[in-house]
Amino acid sequence: xxxxxxxxxxxxxxxxxxxxxxxxxxxxxxxxxxxxxxxxxxxxxxxxxxxxxxxxxxxxxxxxxxxxxxxxxxxxxxxxxxxxxxxxxxxxxxxxxxxxxxxxxxxxxxxxxxxxxxxxxxxxxxxxxxxxxxxxxxxxxxxxxxxxxxxxxxxxxxxxxxxxxxxxxxxxxxxxxxxxxxxxxxxxxxxxxxxxxxxxxxxxxxxxxxxxxxxxxxxxxxxxxxxxxxxxxxxxxxxxxxxxxxxxx
Numbered sequence: 001x002x003x004x005x006x007x008x009x010x011x012x013x014x015x016x017x018x019x020x021x022x023x024x025x026x027x028x029x030x031x032x033x034x035x036x037x038x039x040x041x042x043x044x045x046x047x048x049x050x051x052x053x054x055x056x057x058x059x060x061x062x063x064x065x066x067x068x069x070x071x072x073x074x075x076x077x078x079x080x081x082x083x084x085x086x087x088x089x090x091x092x093x094x095x096x097x098x099x100x101x102x103x104x105x106x107x108x109x110x111x112x113x114x115x116x117x118x119x120x121x122x123x124x125x126x127x128x129x130x131x132x133x134x135x136x137x138x139x140x141x142x143x144x145x146x147x148x149x150x151x152x153x154x155x156x157x158x159x160x161x162x163x164x165x166x167x168x169x170x171x172x173x174x175x176x177x178x179x180x181x182x183x184x185x186x187x188x189x190x191x192x193x194x195x196x197x198x199x200x201x202x203x204x205x206x207x208x209x210x211x212x213x214x215x216x217x218x219x220x221x222x223x224x225x226x227x228x229x230x231x232x233x234x235x236x237x238x239x240x241x242x243x244x245x246x247x248x249x
Contacts, residue, residue: 001037006206009033013210017055020211021175021218023234024156025241027052030207039200045151046193049186050204055211056183062219063176071180077167078181080138081145081159085185088149089192105245108154111161112238115231118165137166141181148182149189154245155182157238171227171234176219 012033016026027048034044063069140162148155156178163174193199222230 001202001206005037009037009203009206010210013051013055013207014214014217015210016051017059017211017214017216018218018221019214019237020052020055020156021059021179021215022222022230023175023237024154024158024160024178025237025244026156026211026214027151028241028244030211034200034203034207037203039203042196043198043200046190046196046198047200047204048207049190049193050199050201051207051211052182053186053190054205054208055215056179056186058212059179059215059219060176060183062216063179063223066219066223068173068219068223069176069180074173074177074180075184076133077137077141077163077177078184080142081148081181082185082188084142084145084147085149085189086192088146089189091150102245105242108157108238108242108245111157112235112242114161114165115235115238133167137162140166145181145185148185149192154241157241160234171230172222175222175230179215179219 012029016029018026019029020026030048030051031041031044034047035041039047060069064071141159144155144158144162147158159178159181160171160174163169163177164171169177190199
C-alpha cells in the first residue's frame, strides 16, 4: 500500500475515532475509505471492526482514567447487547442493508428532534449510579446489540439514546458506557467476520492507528467540556449521518 494511502487511512481513522467517541457515525467515513481501497463491502464491514475494537480499548481506558465510567455498574446493560451482537453478525449477509439504513435514518432523525426538544435531558450531570435496569431496557439493548453486530453504522447513536433517555445517563458517561458496550461485543462480531474470511487485517490495523488516536482525543474532549458542549457535537453528527443515510450527498 502506498504511503499516501496509509496516511489517508490513518487520517480518516482519526476523524472516525473522534466522532465515534463524542457521538457516533464514524463508520460513515471509514467504510467508504476501505471500499475506495478496493475492499468489497462485506470485507470492509468486517475490516472496520478491527479498528473499532482497538479504538474502544483506547477510549474506555481514557474515560476510566478520568473516572467517567464505573465498569462494575455500567456493565449491566452490556450483557444483552453482547448476546444480541452474535446473531446480528451471522445475519449480516442475509438482511437487506438498504432497508436497515433507511430505518436507522428515520430513527436518527427522530433522535435529533428529541435532543432539540428535551435539551435538559442531554445536558444533565450524573450524580449517582443509575438504578438497576428493568426488563424492557435489557430487551432494548439486545436489539441495539443485534444491529451493532450486523453493521456498525449508527450503533453509537442508538446506544446513546438508550443510555441517556432510557437509562438516565448524562452524555459524557453515556459516551463512556457506549464505548464499553461496543468493546465487549465487537470481538464476537469480529470473530464471525474472520471465520467468513471478511477481514483485511493489514488495512484494519492501519486504520486502527488513527481510530485509537481519535478516541483518546475525543474522550479527553468530552470529559473536559462536559455534556452541554458534547450535545451540540451530537446534533451536528446526527444531521450529517441522517442526510448521508438518505443519500443526500
